[in-house]
Amino acid sequence: MARGSTAARQSPDDATDSVLGRGARVRGRVHGDGSLRVEGTIEGDVQVSGDIEIDDGGSVSGDVDAGALTIGGQLTGNASARGPITIRSTARVSGDMLGAEVVLEEGASFTGRIEAEFELPEELTGR
Known part of the structure; x- marks a missing residue:
């Protein structure tokens, strides 16, 4: 995992293992254990065992695979997560x-398809 100028752990409640700081740029595939916060730019696929947070101002151009994903910046690529995907109002996302x-x-920019696991309420299924 790449580390930028920001400390990897800012508080005891912060579960982020690695941070790619503002102004930092990585080209190539990023993979590893733990979680990652992206404040800079990644040009390539990202796969981590933990969660990924793309901060407002951060960007990823490539496919993302994580435990959970929060996007506040820009993502151009497909994303899969074993947990929830949250696309914040500041996000610009293009991909499935x-x-x-x-x-x-509300306010997020999203172009793509969404597939999520969910169950419809009985009143909608007629069961």
């Missing part, structure tokens, strides 16, 4: 999302 649940906040 596959997650346990997908939350799209």
